Amino acid sequence: MTIQLPSISLGSTDTLIFLVAGLVAGILASMAVHGRSSGILLDMVLGVIGAFLGRWIFGQFGISLGTGVIPEIVVAFVGAFVLLLLVHALSGGFRQRRST
Numbered sequence: 001m002t003i004q005l006p007s008i009s010l011g012s013t014d015t016l017i018f019l020v021a022g023l024v025a026g027i028l029a030s031m032a033v034h035g036r037s038s039g040i041l042l043d044m045v046l047g048v049i050g051a052f053l054g055r056w057i058f059g060q061f062g063i064s065l066g067t068g069v070i071p072e073i074v075v076a077f078v079g080a081f082v083l084l085l086l087v088h089a090l091s092g093g094f095r096q097r098r099s100t
Contacts (some may be wrong), residue, residue, distance in 0.1 A: 023044045025076035027043045
């Protein structure tokens with residue numbers, strides 16, 4: 001099985017849309033997972049990384065939502081949401097905390 005990462009060409013309008021979608025999706029995904037923002041900078045970085053992950057996930061299933069800002073935000077949101085769930089699970093965030 002070969003993993004093919006999504007590619008974007010720097011300097012294009014698509015790159016700008018991709019980055020903006022990742023930034024917005026990171027904030028939305030953080031609020032969906034945590035119920036609040038966990039820091040605007042961290043949310044945006046995870047959103048951009050999640051945008052790559054979302055493109056890869058959608059590519060693996062052969063799903064295309066079309067072009068434009070809204071489909072990019074949806075794809076980036078899915079990737080950022082999955083990424084945040086993984087980070088949260090690996091950091092022990094799903095453990096039940098006892099009240100003392």
